[in-house]
Amino acid sequence: MTLLRLSGIGHRFPNGVSALEGVSLDVARGELLCLLGASGCGKSTLLRIAAGLITPTEGQVEWPEGRPREIGFVFQDPTLMPWARALDNAALPLRLAGMARAEREARAESALAALGLRDFERALPRELSGGMRMRVSIARALVTEPDLLLMDEPFAALDEVARMRLNDEILALKQARGVSVLFVTHSLLESAYLADRLVVLAPRPGRVSAELRFDAAPRGPGFRATSGFAARLAEATAALEAAS
Amino acid sequence: MTERLAPALLGILVLLGWEVGLRIFAVPPWILPGPAAIAEALVADWPLLFRSLLATLRVALLALALAVAAGVLLAVIFAQSRWLERALFPYAVILQVTPIVAIAPLILIWVDSVTVALLICAWIVAFFPILSNTVLGLNSADPNLRDLFRLHGATRWQTLRLLRLPSALPFFLAGLRVAGGLALIGAVVAEFVAGAGGAGSGLAFRILEAGYQLRIPRMFAALALISVAGILIFAALGWVQRRALRRWGTSEE
Numbered sequence: 001m002t003l004l005r006l007s008g009i010g011h012r013f014p015n016g017v018s019a020l021e022g023v024s025l026d027v028a029r030g031e032l033l034c035l036l037g038a039s040g041c042g043k044s045t046l047l048r049i050a051a052g053l054i055t056p057t058e059g060q061v062e063w064p065e066g067r068p069r070e071i072g073f074v075f076q077d078p079t080l081m082p083w084a085r086a087l088d089n090a091a092l093p094l095r096l097a098g099m100a101r102a103e104r105e106a107r108a109e110s111a112l113a114a115l116g117l118r119d120f121e122r123a124l125p126r127e128l129s130g131g132m133r134m135r136v137s138i139a140r141a142l143v144t145e146p147d148l149l150l151m152d153e154p155f156a157a158l159d160e161v162a163r164m165r166l167n168d169e170i171l172a173l174k175q176a177r178g179v180s181v182l183f184v185t186h187s188l189l190e191s192a193y194l195a196d197r198l199v200v201l202a203p204r205p206g207r208v209s210a211e212l213r214f215d216a217a218p219r220g221p222g223f224r225a226t227s228g229f230a231a232r233l234a235e236a237t238a239a240l241e242a243a244s
Numbered sequence: 245m246t247e248r249l250a251p252a253l254l255g256i257l258v259l260l261g262w263e264v265g266l267r268i269f270a271v272p273p274w275i276l277p278g279p280a281a282i283a284e285a286l287v288a289d290w291p292l293l294f295r296s297l298l299a300t301l302r303v304a305l306l307a308l309a310l311a312v313a314a315g316v317l318l319a320v321i322f323a324q325s326r327w328l329e330r331a332l333f334p335y336a337v338i339l340q341v342t343p344i345v346a347i348a349p350l351i352l353i354w355v356d357s358v359t360v361a362l363l364i365c366a367w368i369v370a371f372f373p374i375l376s377n378t379v380l381g382l383n384s385a386d387p388n389l390r391d392l393f394r395l396h397g398a399t400r401w402q403t404l405r406l407l408r409l410p411s412a413l414p415f416f417l418a419g420l421r422v423a424g425g426l427a428l429i430g431a432v433v434a435e436f437v438a439g440a441g442g443a444g445s446g447l448a449f450r451i452l453e454a455g456y457q458l459r460i461p462r463m464f465a466a467l468a469l470i471s472v473a474g475i476l477i478f479a480a481l482g483w484v485q486r487r488a489l490r491r492w493g494t495s496e497e
Contacts, residue, residue, distance in 0.1 A: 053391050073395055079388040083410050083491045095406070096396040124491055144396075 001029040002064045003148060003180050004050060010058030010205075011045055018205040019045045020056070025199055025208065027148070029065075032174055032181040034195035036188070036236065038244050042206025043184040044076075047150050050182060072141030072179075074151040078133035080125040080140075086112060087121040090139040097144070111139040115169065131162035138166075142173065149174075149181045155190065164224075167193055171219055188240060192232040193219065200236075202243040209243035212236065277461040282468065285461035293450060293462075297469050300446035303359070303431040304424075304477070307366030311423055314367075315374030316416065323382040323408060324400070333379075340372035344430055348437040358438050362446075365434035370427035377419025381412025414492060417485040424477040432470060447473075 004027040011020040019042040027033050035043050048054040049061060051073055070093075080089045088095075091108035099107075112121055115135040125133055134154060141149055151170075155163040167190060174181055185191050191198055195214055202209035212235055217228050263278040265271075273281050286293065318336075322329040348365050355361040385408050393403050435448030447466045454462040 048391070051391075051395055053395060071395065073392060075388045075392075077388065079386060079392065081389065081407070081410065083413075092392075092406075093396045096393065096398045096402055126492075 002026045003029045005062040005064060006050065008059035009049060009056045011049065011056045021205040021207050023206065023208055027180055027182055029180055030178050032183060032194055032196045034191040034198045035184045035201060036191040036198055036240060037186065037201035038203050039186060041201040041203035043201060044152050047152050047182065047184050051150050068147035070144040070146035072144065072146040072149040074137055074141045074154045076153045076156055078137040080133060080136055082125050086117060086123050086136045089136050090143055092140055093144045108143055111143040115139045131158050134158060146179060149179050151181060151183045153184055153186065188233060188236050192229065192236045198236055200239040200243045210239040212239060274458050274460050277464055281461040282464040286465040289462055289465060293466060293469055296445060296447045296450045297473060300431055301473055303362045303366055304428040307363050307431060308370050308424055308427040310367050311370035311374050315371050316378050319375055319378035319382055322379050336372060336375055339368055344369050344433050345437065348434050352438055362431055362434045362438065366427045366430035369430035370423040373419040373422040377415045378412050381415025382408045384415065385411040414489055417488060421478065421481045421485060424481045425474055428474050428477060
């Protein structure tokens with residue numbers, strides 16, 4: 001049940017800098033795979049390669065079951081259109097697909113509602129807090145009901161409470177919709193909490209340095225206080241230290 | 245509040261000082277008329293001056309409208325192809341840096357209708373800020389949003405209409421504000437060069453005419469009207485800018 005297979009991915013920028021070297025990894029259907037690594041280890045580049053936004057100079061991007069009809073992408077910044085209301089921002093991918101207004105707005109409404117933004121459909125981005133803007137961005141990524149969600153350090157700019165809350169919401173959405181998630185982060189806490197599987201990248205050039213598979217654990221607000229979480233965290237910390 | 249009234253207060257003081265100074269030193273009005281004499285000329289010659297003001301404004305505003313149409317259209321064409329932009333932009337710059345006073349006589353020779361010649365001159369100076377700002381704005385779209393559009397298979401037209409044009413709007417409006425003032429300057433300069441008389445001629449010609457006739461207060465009155473017209477254009481475009489950008493919530497206010 002492999003959704004996405006990256007094999008031997010290498011990427012060299014036009015200026016000669018090598019960002020990635022021989023990276024191979026699979027994303028299984030319904031899995032949340034975290035890519036953990038220090039800044040500058042090519043995590044974002046790898047995510048863009050998976051999305052098809054960058055063609056790698058080496059290696060292959062394969063979709064064993066066929067390329068999903070829809071891929072959602074969440075950037076590090078909310079990346080909203082400042083002139084458009086939350087509803088129009090969330091409905092953008094559907095609009096680009098040529099869906100009629102009534103239908104795309106209905107779907108965007110339910111996507112926003114799923115992220116707790118029922119009363120903010122008509123708000124402009126500047127009227128929303130950072131966390132709410134990020135929720136609109138996630139609603140936009142989910143509005144097409146994608147098979148794969150690519151997330152590039154989406155919560156790096158948020159405060160801890162907003163980040164923890166959104167971590168739980170991502171897990172709940174993944175559970176409810178069966179969406180696979182490739183989640184890039186440089187936060188140990190976040191990766192230890194979210195990951196079904198954790199791939200640690202070593203920097204310059206980016207390459208896979210460790211792969212950790214965590215036991216399935218019911219996560220939730222109490223999970224961070226368990227010894228299971230502490231063990232995950234210790235394992236991830238050791239792997240990250242070894243990588244750098 | 246007193247801070248907002250400060251310019252008006254200073255203006256009144258300067259006008260008063262001007263008038264009093266002229267009386268003390270007995271400066272003759274054909275050298276420098278006082279504010280009272282200028283106001284008198286403004287009232288006495290109002291029908292003539294007002295007609296000229298309308299003539300000048302008509303040229304400036306029409307030229308501005310044409311500059312908007314051509315500038316935005318060309319900017320959109322530039323935005324479709326880096327190659328085209330590279331090839332054409334230097335010529336737009338040449339058009340901009342060559343002083344309009346130097347080109348105006350040629351245009352007046354080549355074009356039969358004086359009104360059309362004036363329009364072309366005013367258009368040349370108003371066109372460039374619109375073009376360059378709009379090009380800048382079209383290219384200012386958030387690269388991540390562009391990637392998002394690409395990821396969702398947006399067409400060139402969708403990207404232009406839903407992303408690049410809205411991104412360009414604040415830049416375009418800033419250019420428009422500059423171009424508004426320049427269109428007026430272009431119209432006035434061209435009128436000076438043309439020196440054309442008649443019932444339909446603009447304020448610059450009234451200044452020339454009054455100069456020949458040594459009606460110095462009328463010169464000043466026409467000059468004051470040009471300034472007022474410029475201020476009105478600038479303020480009106482500022483209002484348009486604030487209204488249009490309300491959604492952006494920019495700090496222009």
